[in-house]
Amino acid sequence: MAPAADGDALARAARRRKAWWANGLVVALVGAWFATSPFIPAYILPSPVLVLQKFVLFVTTKTYFFHLATTLFHVFGALAISLSIGAMLALAAHYLHPVRLLIRGRIYPLLNSFSGIGWAVLAVIWFGQSDGAVFFAMACVLIPFIFINLHEGFESLDPELQEMGQSFTRSGLRRFRLIILPLLVPFGFAALRISFGVAWKSTLLAELFGANRGLGYVVNQSRQNYETEVILAVILWIIVIVFAGDRLFFKPVQERIQRHYGR
Amino acid sequence: MADKPANPGGRRAALIQRVIDEGGVVLAILGWWSISKTMPSFVLPGPSDVAVALWKLFSEPALVMNTVATTLRVIASVALALAGGLALALVARMIPDLEWVILRRLQPLLNSFPSIGWAILAVIWFDVSTFSVLFVQVVILLPFCLINLSAGLDEIDQEVVEMGRSFTRSSWRNLTKLYLPLLMPYLVAALRISYGVCWKLALVAELFGANSGLGYVMVRAQYTANNALVLATCVAIVLLFIAGEKLIIDPLARRFAGPRG
Numbered sequence A: 001m002a003p004a005a006d007g008d009a010l011a012r013a014a015r016r017r018k019a020w021w022a023n024g025l026v027v028a029l030v031g032a033w034f035a036t037s038p039f040i041p042a043y044i045l046p047s048p049v050l051v052l053q054k055f056v057l058f059v060t061t062k063t064y065f066f067h068l069a070t071t072l073f074h075v076f077g078a079l080a081i082s083l084s085i086g087a088m089l090a091l092a093a094h095y096l097h098p099v100r101l102l103i104r105g106r107i108y109p110l111l112n113s114f115s116g117i118g119w120a121v122l123a124v125i126w127f128g129q130s131d132g133a134v135f136f137a138m139a140c141v142l143i144p145f146i147f148i149n150l151h152e153g154f155e156s157l158d159p160e161l162q163e164m165g166q167s168f169t170r171s172g173l174r175r176f177r178l179i180i181l182p183l184l185v186p187f188g189f190a191a192l193r194i195s196f197g198v199a200w201k202s203t204l205l206a207e208l209f210g211a212n213r214g215l216g217y218v219v220n221q222s223r224q225n226y227e228t229e230v231i232l233a234v235i236l237w238i239i240v241i242v243f244a245g246d247r248l249f250f251k252p253v254q255e256r257i258q259r260h261y262g263r
Numbered sequence B: 001m002a003d004k005p006a007n008p009g010g011r012r013a014a015l016i017q018r019v020i021d022e023g024g025v026v027l028a029i030l031g032w033w034s035i036s037k038t039m040p041s042f043v044l045p046g047p048s049d050v051a052v053a054l055w056k057l058f059s060e061p062a063l064v065m066n067t068v069a070t071t072l073r074v075i076a077s078v079a080l081a082l083a084g085g086l087a088l089a090l091v092a093r094m095i096p097d098l099e100w101v102i103l104r105r106l107q108p109l110l111n112s113f114p115s116i117g118w119a120i121l122a123v124i125w126f127d128v129s130t131f132s133v134l135f136v137q138v139v140i141l142l143p144f145c146l147i148n149l150s151a152g153l154d155e156i157d158q159e160v161v162e163m164g165r166s167f168t169r170s171s172w173r174n175l176t177k178l179y180l181p182l183l184m185p186y187l188v189a190a191l192r193i194s195y196g197v198c199w200k201l202a203l204v205a206e207l208f209g210a211n212s213g214l215g216y217v218m219v220r221a222q223y224t225a226n227n228a229l230v231l232a233t234c235v236a237i238v239l240l241f242i243a244g245e246k247l248i249i250d251p252l253a254r255r256f257a258g259p260r261g
Helices: A004-038 A048-061 A062-095 A097-111 A116-127 A131-154 A159-168 A171-211 A214-224 A228-263 B011-037 B047-059 B061-094 B096-110 B115-126 B128-157 B158-167 B173-208 B213-222 B225-255
Strands: none
Touching: A004 A048, A004 B096, A048 A062, A048 A116, A048 A228, A062 A097, A062 A214, A062 B115, A097 A131, A097 A171, A097 B011, A097 B047, A097 B173, A097 B213, A116 A131, A116 B173, A116 B213, A159 A171, A159 B115, A171 A214, A171 A228, A171 B096, A171 B115, A214 A228, A214 B115, A214 B213, A228 B096, A228 B115, B011 B047, B011 B115, B047 B061, B047 B225, B061 B096, B061 B128, B061 B173, B061 B213, B061 B225, B096 B128, B128 B173, B158 B173, B173 B213, B173 B225, B213 B225
16 A cells, blocks of 8 residues: 555656656746847847737737738638548548549649648749638648548448448448448548648748738738747747647547547 | 448459549649640640759759759758657656656647748748758657657567666667667658658748758749749659658668567
8 A cells, every 4th residue: 555655656746847847947948038038139039028919919909810810711711621622532532443543642642742832832823812822722731631531531441330331221321421420530530630730830831922911921021021029929829729729629529539439 | 332342343443443543644634734725834834844844953953953952951851850859759768857848848839830930930040041941841850750759669668678678787788779679660650751741841941041952943933933943843842752752761661660579
């Protein structure tokens, strides 16, 4: 009894030390940033206060909030578009045998290895600076992530379960809805979770070239005006949103899905 | 609508698949060619224009220099990121106090930092230089390497580690004879991922941060509305990526990532 309690206490002490180091170092780094920023020109390293002020501006002033909201719109729009196209490609690769090689061996590798910035530049040339250009560039970046995850889902379907389904009903639609779709949920959600992070990061790139509003546009403007504090504030927003979205929404939901559908 | 029969029609089906596959590619190129004829070349250059521009990237000395610069930077960044990722993963493992600093603070931060942010900050901090390109690429690849390698370290059997310690107390010998061989599959996986990511990243990193390299060529081509060259740089990246994967990474994977005993 006693040794186990000792082990527990030891483990707790070790965890406390780890937390101390982790938080202490962050505090130390921010402190160092505070201390050094007065001696460094603001366009190289603006003070944390300045960055925080700009960070808050994105929810308090109309113009900045408009850019943030536009990016939000771009991210969710692009996610919806890529999810539907990626799902269609995965469905086609699974059910339409003749086109499987074309999708898996040609379309997927092309999309996967083509540079995101290439799509952004092409999108501007083809669609001008518009929402369409941003959606196009982002969808091209996101579709391979969605496709490969759903494709893995289809590949891992248990044939025995499908046979069982066949013995219950001959309606393909019913089998798809009641057996295959639930089995795909974990993969679809994993795809969404990965794409959420990628989408936020790629939206900057797409908007930098392809839009005259949104956070990417703000970053480009600030870059030209040497307003490094605004750039850092935008980066901070993206980190906060990606991190919070992942921890507060995607992680708990995925854990629930895993419990519900898990194998 | 049968659910994926085990062997759908055998060779005939395989042949049909092949025909649709190759035919699809040919059709796409034909479609591209016929549409491009009705459009100005700065909107959609034809396949032949792009092929000519692509050839120049690998033959005209001034352009070859850029292609080589990008390739060398990719190789250097992947090597540095692997070494850095390995060092961080080992530190997190060997010094438990620092585990959370690396895995719960540094790694999520690097992982969620947008690449274009690094690209812009690097130019502000280090000016336009090869160093700033390398900085951007390494810092973006680092989390991929770190995640893979620390997963690899987690997988190492504690009993094997104990056995190693009973043979020698030299931690260097333990590292080279025990940890590294056991980590090899994860190193290869990290190499494969970072290599792929790095080629796609190269254009972003060189967009602001370099006055040589394919990214620089692409930006200049975009300013002069030379869309054939824009497409050619993208295709060149895809080709270089595939060549490196087939010639270097696949053989490495076959050699080292075999079944772990």
